[in-house]
Amino acid sequence: MKFLASAFRNTLPFFIYKYLYIIWPEQKRQREEEERTRPEREQALAEHHRILALTCRNADLKDRHRGARIFVLCNGPSVRNQNIRPLKDELVISVSSGYLHPDYAEIAPAYHCVPQVTYGLMTRKDVVAWFREMHERLGKATLILSETEEPLVRAEGLFPGRDVRYVDLEARFADLPPGAIPDLTTAIPRIQSVPILALMLAMYLGGDRLYLLGTDHDHFRSGEYKYFYEPTVLRGKDISVDERGKLRGGWFAELSALVTLWSQYRSIKEIAAQNDIEIFNATQGGELDEFPRVELDSLLSNSKE
Numbered sequence: 001m002k003f004l005a006s007a008f009r010n011t012l013p014f015f016i017y018k019y020l021y022i023i024w025p026e027q028k029r030q031r032e033e034e035e036r037t038r039p040e041r042e043q044a045l046a047e048h049h050r051i052l053a054l055t056c057r058n059a060d061l062k063d064r065h066r067g068a069r070i071f072v073l074c075n076g077p078s079v080r081n082q083n084i085r086p087l088k089d090e091l092v093i094s095v096s097s098g099y100l101h102p103d104y105a106e107i108a109p110a111y112h113c114v115p116q117v118t119y120g121l122m123t124r125k126d127v128v129a130w131f132r133e134m135h136e137r138l139g140k141a142t143l144i145l146s147e148t149e150e151p152l153v154r155a156e157g158l159f160p161g162r163d164v165r166y167v168d169l170e171a172r173f174a175d176l177p178p179g180a181i182p183d184l185t186t187a188i189p190r191i192q193s194v195p196i197l198a199l200m201l202a203m204y205l206g207g208d209r210l211y212l213l214g215t216d217h218d219h220f221r222s223g224e225y226k227y228f229y230e231p232t233v234l235r236g237k238d239i240s241v242d243e244r245g246k247l248r249g250g251w252f253a254e255l256s257a258l259v260t261l262w263s264q265y266r267s268i269k270e271i272a273a274q275n276d277i278e279i280f281n282a283t284q285g286g287e288l289d290e291f292p293r294v295e296l297d298s299l300l301s302n303s304k305e
Helices: 002-011 014-061 077-081 085-089 124-137 147-156 194-204 251-274 296-303
Strands: 069-073 091-095 111-113 142-146 164-171 187-189 209-213 278-281
Touching: 014 147, 014 164, 014 194, 069 194, 091 194, 111 194, 124 147, 142 147, 147 164, 187 194, 194 209, 194 251, 209 296, 251 278
Parallel strands: 069 091, 069 209, 091 111, 111 142, 142 164, 164 187, 209 278
Antiparallel strands: none
């Protein structure tokens, strides 16, 4: 039989042989592969449309505060040593659990950014408790979340009545057109730390003078990663540090993360320079050296003269 089959193939014209033994089997394989992957592709398409429907709402944030100065209030320990109450008269973006500051209600930040949640020590139950605490303390702030949190927010009925916006943190700074401010209606760079997200938001809002507070980033010297507040519902849930603020992992991983973070700050600085946006570091102390330093007290007192 093998001999007859071989003889049959050898007597066929080449174009028939090519179709029967090369083209048709390959077409069959492609059809089978397409059918096998159809559910996965349909799911990916549905997910793309879900994300697009969420992020397209951000279009009305573009240049909403054109020409404004914006303060990005982060959570480094140095914030304890600064009088931030005068920020009540300024446009402020807060981050993560920054609502635990005793003066938060008085300052009343207009926007609040939360990085993409990393699950592990932090469970779904923990995140729900955190988000509920957050909602109670945020006042009227517009909330910026990763789109990955939207299914949880929807399923648990979180943040009722609040303006919640979602961003797609799946790009890289290298993916952006040269000098382009990240467009919050499309995928924007994934972040190493939440101040990067807050700075992207501030630029998108149209701010042209941006001031960082609480960006200490000095744990590589102190060996401790702490905040100006004592954690509440998330105590002990940070995968990178223990309850005392001591780093859980080794320095290789930590220093690699710092390289990524500083690179992202550098990218932000370059984008700002090409768009006539000034960024200053008003943190008291700390190690972030990418932006010129300013004194917060002097800055706020001069604004009143």
